[in-house]
Amino acid sequence: MHRSSKRLASILACAAVPVMLVAGCSDSGSKDAADASDSASSATSAGKASPSLAPAKYAKLPDPCTVFSNGTLKKLLPKPKNDAGEKGKSSDPNTSATCSWYSSKSEGVDGSQFRWLDVSFKRYDSEAAVNATGEKRAEEFYAKQVELAKATKDATKVKSGAVDGTGDAATWITYNMKSKGNDYRNQTVVVRAANIVLTLNYNGAGLAGGDTPDASDLLKDAEKAAQEALESATGKPAAPDASKSASGKPTDEAEKDDKSKDEKSGDKDGKDAKGSDDSKDTKS
Numbered sequence: 001m002h003r004s005s006k007r008l009a010s011i012l013a014c015a016a017v018p019v020m021l022v023a024g025c026s027d028s029g030s031k032d033a034a035d036a037s038d039s040a041s042s043a044t045s046a047g048k049a050s051p052s053l054a055p056a057k058y059a060k061l062p063d064p065c066t067v068f069s070n071g072t073l074k075k076l077l078p079k080p081k082n083d084a085g086e087k088g089k090s091s092d093p094n095t096s097a098t099c100s101w102y103s104s105k106s107e108g109v110d111g112s113q114f115r116w117l118d119v120s121f122k123r124y125d126s127e128a129a130v131n132a133t134g135e136k137r138a139e140e141f142y143a144k145q146v147e148l149a150k151a152t153k154d155a156t157k158v159k160s161g162a163v164d165g166t167g168d169a170a171t172w173i174t175y176n177m178k179s180k181g182n183d184y185r186n187q188t189v190v191v192r193a194a195n196i197v198l199t200l201n202y203n204g205a206g207l208a209g210g211d212t213p214d215a216s217d218l219l220k221d222a223e224k225a226a227q228e229a230l231e232s233a234t235g236k237p238a239a240p241d242a243s244k245s246a247s248g249k250p251t252d253e254a255e256k257d258d259k260s261k262d263e264k265s266g267d268k269d270g271k272d273a274k275g276s277d278d279s280k281d282t283k284s
Contacts, residue, residue, distance in 0.1 A: 056134030111210030134195030
């Protein structure tokens, strides 16, 4: 876990330095990720799941640099330095995988906008040596990732909350950081789906006099990106809330609306229940 902490610290340090230094920070983070994955691989090889332990649900991880659509990357990173991203080193890409991007968009006399995005995946197998299922091990790692983000050094105005409808559990953490006179807005989203944990970091700043980005907008983008990355890992979108209809209303309310529409339809002798809307269209 100390190595995981180093990885997160490296990511945050990269966000708080001038653009020309980011690439060097990425190399450091990649090394930490490799060290962490080596430890995980050693632990996994120590023993196989016993018959009494449920097998892990997911057996592999996606290529982390391909989990976002071009549209998503364009929205989050207006002018990326490397569209393909920088993949972190890993001795076992099906146990640990990470990819990062950064963008610096000049706005002339109004300074520039900096954005950093990285996503990491951690997958656990059921392990007889520690008598724990892959899901249980992922739960523990998920909780530690959330606490690490909340305890980021020099962070101010730390806030957190649940992300609804994403994975088996998901938490957002936001905080501010200041470096070299620039105000950074940081967003972290940690998600667990069965035996996989996804951690997404997205931050931005206005450099050289540029406007500080709105934290709420960054968080919305981070949550959508985390959902997209999760779908790449699990192979399917998150299940919709069973208590709600396609309209987003609770099921019982939706049923009442349908019943009311049917009654209105009967009262109008077969006229379309949306007749008022049709009238508007005719007038226009």
